[in-house]
Amino acid sequence: MERIKCTIAYDGSGFAGFQVQPAHRTVQGVLEKALIKMHKGEPIRIQASGRTDTGVHALGQVIHFDTPLTIPERNWKQAINTLLPDDVRIMHVEKVHDNFHARYSVKQKEYHYMVLNREDPDVFRRDYVLHFPKSLDIEAIQAACKHLEGTHDFTTFSSAKSSVKGSKVRTLYHASCRKKENEIEFVFRGSGFLYNMVRIMVSALLDVGIGKRKPEDIPRLLAAKERGELGKTISPAGLYLWEVSYDEQEENESSISIE
Amino acid sequence: MERIKCTIAYDGSGFAGFQVQPAHRTVQGVLEKALIKMHKGEPIRIQASGRTDTGVHALGQVIHFDTPLTIPERNWKQAINTLLPDDVRIMHVEKVHDNFHARYSVKQKEYHYMVLNREDPDVFRRDYVLHFPKSLDIEAIQAACKHLEGTHDFTTFSSAKSSVKGSKVRTLYHASCRKKENEIEFVFRGSGFLYNMVRIMVSALLDVGIGKRKPEDIPRLLAAKERGELGKTISPAGLYLWEVSYDEQEENESSISIE
Numbered sequence: 001m002e003r004i005k006c007t008i009a010y011d012g013s014g015f016a017g018f019q020v021q022p023a024h025r026t027v028q029g030v031l032e033k034a035l036i037k038m039h040k041g042e043p044i045r046i047q048a049s050g051r052t053d054t055g056v057h058a059l060g061q062v063i064h065f066d067t068p069l070t071i072p073e074r075n076w077k078q079a080i081n082t083l084l085p086d087d088v089r090i091m092h093v094e095k096v097h098d099n100f101h102a103r104y105s106v107k108q109k110e111y112h113y114m115v116l117n118r119e120d121p122d123v124f125r126r127d128y129v130l131h132f133p134k135s136l137d138i139e140a141i142q143a144a145c146k147h148l149e150g151t152h153d154f155t156t157f158s159s160a161k162s163s164v165k166g167s168k169v170r171t172l173y174h175a176s177c178r179k180k181e182n183e184i185e186f187v188f189r190g191s192g193f194l195y196n197m198v199r200i201m202v203s204a205l206l207d208v209g210i211g212k213r214k215p216e217d218i219p220r221l222l223a224a225k226e227r228g229e230l231g232k233t234i235s236p237a238g239l240y241l242w243e244v245s246y247d248e249q250e251e252n253e254s255s256i257s258i259e
Numbered sequence: 260m261e262r263i264k265c266t267i268a269y270d271g272s273g274f275a276g277f278q279v280q281p282a283h284r285t286v287q288g289v290l291e292k293a294l295i296k297m298h299k300g301e302p303i304r305i306q307a308s309g310r311t312d313t314g315v316h317a318l319g320q321v322i323h324f325d326t327p328l329t330i331p332e333r334n335w336k337q338a339i340n341t342l343l344p345d346d347v348r349i350m351h352v353e354k355v356h357d358n359f360h361a362r363y364s365v366k367q368k369e370y371h372y373m374v375l376n377r378e379d380p381d382v383f384r385r386d387y388v389l390h391f392p393k394s395l396d397i398e399a400i401q402a403a404c405k406h407l408e409g410t411h412d413f414t415t416f417s418s419a420k421s422s423v424k425g426s427k428v429r430t431l432y433h434a435s436c437r438k439k440e441n442e443i444e445f446v447f448r449g450s451g452f453l454y455n456m457v458r459i460m461v462s463a464l465l466d467v468g469i470g471k472r473k474p475e476d477i478p479r480l481l482a483a484k485e486r487g488e489l490g491k492t493i494s495p496a497g498l499y500l501w502e503v504s505y506d507e508q509e510e511n512e513s514s515i516s517i518e
Contacts, residue, residue, distance in 0.1 A: 011382045057383065086385050123270045124316065124387055126345050 001066045003100060004076060007092040012057040012236065013127035014087050019051045027052070027061075027088060034083035035065060042068075047102045049109065049244040053196070055236030057128070060091075060110075060243040064102040100246070108173065108189055108245040111198045114238040115184040115206075129183075130202075130238035136209035138179045144208040145175040145186075147218035148201060155225040157201050158194035159233060168194060168225075177205065187242075196233045203232045260325045263335060264359060266351040271316040271495065272386035273346050278310045286311070286320075286347060293342035294324060306361045308368065308503040312455070314495030316387070319350075319369075319502040323361040359505070367432065367448055367504040370457045373497040374443040374465075388442075389461075389497035395468035397438045403467040404434040404445075406477035407460060414484040416460050417453035418492060427453060427484075436464065446501075455492045462491045 008031070016024035020032065028046060035044035049062045071079060076093040084090070099105075114129040116122055121131040151171040158168060174189040186202055204221065207213040221230065267290070275283035279291065287305060294303035305324045311317060330338060335352040343349070358364075373388040375381055380390040414427040433448040445461055463480065466472040480489065 009382045011385075086380065087382050089379060089382050091379060120348060120350060121345065123268050123346050123348050126270075128383055 005094045005096045011087040017054045058241040062244040110189040110243040112240045113186040118182040141177045143215035148175045159196035160227045203234045264353045264355045270346040276313045317500040321503040369448040369502040371499045371501045372445040377441040400436045402474035407434045418455035419486040462493045
């Protein structure tokens with residue numbers, strides 16, 4: 001058996017999220033269906049770095065699976081892509097040692113959130129950006145981002161629907177916001193993210209941008225550890241799982257060959 | 260009665276073209292449905308600068324219609340937009356004199372065609388660009404563009420399916436191609452365009468780009484006036500009706516007020 005690691009991109013707007021669900025079109029569902037075809041009917045289970053919600057996009061989702069097939073590394077990408085619908089693409093394939101795990105070996109994840117900050121919505125990007133017409137104080141947002149960085153209990157910024165029992169402590173290595181013309185891009189890089197955490201953070205940061213909250217409110221919100229303090233979970237349309245990083249040393253050791 | 264001129268944008272991927280058709284979702288259909296609602300059931304017929312095909316997009320399509328309503332110019336835009344689905348947007352509204360006609364007063368039209376020139380397709384733009392992975396000689400394409408400019412009989416570059424009887428002579432004021440990273444943008448500005456003309460021109464220009472044809476073949480192709488000489492009509496996904504221009508003098512005279 002060989003372990004295959006794939007980096008994949010998908011347009012989340014046509015999927016009921018990543019995780020397989022009966023009677024729904026999911027990313028895992030179409031990936032496993034393609035792999036079953038390649039394996040002549042034999043079911044292949046994939047493991048992902050984590051789930052994404054309905055409508056959430058990915059440029060750098062990572063999955064792995066084990067296969068009895070002995071296909072050269074460089075041929076895997078096209079072999080799978082020809083069996084996939086055109087809203088999911090394998091971007092990169094690598095053979096890895098079986099101590100690599102797409103979920104348990106994750107070191108960092110990076111999410112981006114895109115906002116179109118102008119009066120008119122863009123008909124071509126209604127599934128790909130959040131349209132936000134109100135004027136925003138980017139400097140205030142950046143100041144608030146700084147308060148989010150670091151190791152905190154992010155309970156306030158997690159969904160009340162979350163079923164995760166364990167610790168809500170996560171480390172956010174990077175949180176930023178930049179504006180270029182009328183495009184606003186939020187970047188978050190962290191050890192891990194709670195359910196809906198990015199969307200709830202962006203919602204709070206936009207509140208800061210319109211003056212409804214102050215940057216200094218962030219430490220108080222974090223300290224409150226009160227789910228529901230920030231109820232609103234904004235649109236998934238602007239959210240992208242951008243990159244998943246694994247321990248470089250470990251990855252180099254575990255990698256049999258690099259394409 | 261007042262004559263209203265609207266500039267509209269639409270994502271063509273959800274429409275069976277512009278022109279109204281029974282049992283199909285069309286741009287004209289949804290626009291007229293919104294206007295009928297505004298006019299309490301009274302049917303309002305719109306006139307457009309021209310049709311666009313299934314899957315073709317617009318940033319600057321122009322329509323007009325006549326209305327008994329006396330709504331201030333600045334309120335029209337929002338009034339219509341709130342009744343439209345989110346893949347069509349009114350971008351600008353202007354009251355004009357009744358000698359303005361969206362189709363007959365057209366002076367120039369501009370179309371753009373977008374190509375993604377890289378190995379991997381972009382999952383987010385499969386309806387918005389043509390994915391073309393082969394390497395292209397942009398200078399050769401530009402040289403070919405120069406041969407297209409001018410007043411010619413464009414029969415060779417029109418669809419064999421076209422039902423237009425009259426002259427196939429059109430003036431192309433501008434034809435160009437520029438590459439920025441892996442994005443290629445074709446721009447065509449002309450007095451008018453035959454059915455499928457832009458898509459057939461781009462198809463021929465891409466043939467020049469991969470060396471299948473030479474720039475100097477263009478004059479011979481034009482002279483042939485042979486429909487079917489260039490059979491292939493490429494994807495509508497990359498095609499945008501960018502701007503429709505009207506005689507400025509006439510427009511200023513006919514315009515009651517400018518927003």
